[in-house]
Amino acid sequence: MQTVEEIAREIVAREGGFVNDPDDPGGATNHGVTIGTLRRLGLDLTGDGKVSVADVRQVSRRQAEEIFIAHYYRAPGIDALPQVLRASVFDMYVNAGANAVRILQRLLNDMGQSVEVDGRIGPQTIAAARAAAAMAPDHIADAYGIARRNYYYALADRRPASRKYARRRDGGKGGWIRRAEAFIAPRYHLSAAEHAARVAAWG
Numbered sequence: 001m002q003t004v005e006e007i008a009r010e011i012v013a014r015e016g017g018f019v020n021d022p023d024d025p026g027g028a029t030n031h032g033v034t035i036g037t038l039r040r041l042g043l044d045l046t047g048d049g050k051v052s053v054a055d056v057r058q059v060s061r062r063q064a065e066e067i068f069i070a071h072y073y074r075a076p077g078i079d080a081l082p083q084v085l086r087a088s089v090f091d092m093y094v095n096a097g098a099n100a101v102r103i104l105q106r107l108l109n110d111m112g113q114s115v116e117v118d119g120r121i122g123p124q125t126i127a128a129a130r131a132a133a134a135m136a137p138d139h140i141a142d143a144y145g146i147a148r149r150n151y152y153y154a155l156a157d158r159r160p161a162s163r164k165y166a167r168r169r170d171g172g173k174g175g176w177i178r179r180a181e182a183f184i185a186p187r188y189h190l191s192a193a194e195h196a197a198r199v200a201a202w203g
Helices: 004-015 035-041 053-058 061-074 083-096 099-110 123-135 140-158 161-168 176-182 194-202
Strands: none
Touching: 004 061, 004 083, 035 053, 035 061, 061 083, 061 140, 083 099, 083 123, 083 140, 099 123, 099 140, 140 161, 140 176, 161 176, 161 194
16 A cells, blocks of 8 residues: 555655646646645745745645645545545645545445535545445446546536646646546446546536
């Protein structure tokens, strides 16, 4: 099994370097750490008394890994989930915050558990996740990854500006879809034709 440090390194590598895309609601980002995260944590890396884009540019890969482990893995309680779910939920929490947990909670309800969809990992969600993982140990990680993929497609359905993250200019799978499928067994990956059919309505 991977350590949380190994998972964090992979997330940072997946996120890439500095980006300030006006279509990204998260704003300026470096190694996956957003300006909003730096402000929330009060991290003035330049020491000029304010947290700005300049501070985002200063974030190192190591700092990003430490921030993710402390604030996106341990703080929300992902370390209490079954091992089989931790890497994907952690990766999704970095990408989508509490929506990562809401996706899991909806999946757990679909699997016959009874969980409030509130985006928080408490005793109820932990117990339900453990029960669901025991019931379907070989399938729950794929089911969560597929739910992630569906979330990304649905988000792009609603927000045209985000479609470039789900579909490349050449029509192929965008970064969001490839990211979700990194945690899904190959037999459940969408073919190029299936992806094209899913996004055809976008024009």
